Amino acid sequence: MKLMINHQTHYQYTDLACNSIQYIKMTPTSNLHQKVYSWDVSVPGQKCTKYDAFNNIWITSSQRQPYQQMTIMAQGIVEINHDTVYGVESLINPNLFLQPTANTLCNTEMKEFAKRHVPCLTRKYLIVLSEAILNHIPYVADQTSVLTSAIDAFQNQQGVCQDHSHVMIAMCKYLGLPARYVSGYLFVPNTSHLASHAWAEVFLENAWYCFDTSNQLFSPNSHIYVAIGRDYWDVAPIRGIRERGGVESMHSIVQVLAC
Template identity: 85%
Template structure:
């Protein structure tokens, strides 16, 4: 299945900004699940492309001229295998994804929640845990931010795919299972305007399994990989610093269409 993806991120500033550096992870790679036929990331300024510690494609863009608006556009065509059942293998040791991060820690209540729903390790119990997380944290947009940790989201009891992934990853790490955060896109037929997406993958019985808690999907037949990491901050589409600029406003538009 070929998909055309268009991801635009628009920034506006109340005052002139200058001397900015943007770190961009919006470039998918070809693997056994997907073939990238064409991809381009358009961003003002000078660009440098390299790989990060997780082998994600990492663009550094430097903008020296003053500006009050900036647009980053990623677009391309990807052919996805709709029959993929398991997460992709990488050269990275799965045990790296046992490493705790500030956004994927458990408190006592979360540990009890995980043990209650996973009395012993089976994929079925992990699926039950995913369903329980969604029931505990209904999908409600605009109630959390990229700063929200797993503990915060669990206590707040509202969130989005980022929060579901952080909470599920935190609980799986507590249970002794390597778990990773995946950023990407989700294809939903007959829907053109979607947000970029995130889900968790867990290494169990020598296999990476998909756990898309927000949508209760456990296979990759609708997903496109962009980047893999321990949490959101390892795969953030855009991070950066700048001089001046005042108040920043951001608007993002994503289209995922069959072609």
């Protein structure tokens, strides 16, 4: 299935900004799950491309001229294997994804929740855990932020795909299973997905399995992989610093369409 992706992120500032650096991870790569036919990231200023520690494509863009608005656009065509069962293979040791991060820690209540729903380390019970997480944390937009941790989301009992992924990862790591955070896009027929997507994957029986808790999808046959890491901060689509600029406002538009 070929998909066309158009992802635009618009920034506006109340004052002139200058001397900014943007770190961009918005470029998918070809693998057994997907084939990238074309892809381009358009961003003002000078840019260079390299790979990060997780083999994600990492663009660094610097802009010295003053500006009051900026648009970063990623677009291209990707074909995915609709029959995929497993997640993308990686040469990285899975045990790296047992490392704790600030966003993927468990409190006592979360540990009890995980043990109650996963009496045995099988994919069947991990699906039960994923379902229970969504029941406990209904999908509610605009109530959390990139700073929200797994503990915060679990206690507040509301969140989005980022929060569901962090909670799933935190509980799986507590259970001793390597778990990773995946950023990308989700194809939903007859609609355009209005934000970039995230899901968790767990290493079990020598393979990575998809746990898209927000949508209760457990195979990645509608997912485009962009970046993989331990949590959101390893794969953030855009991070940056700047001088001045006053108050920043941002909005994004994402379209994932069959072509």
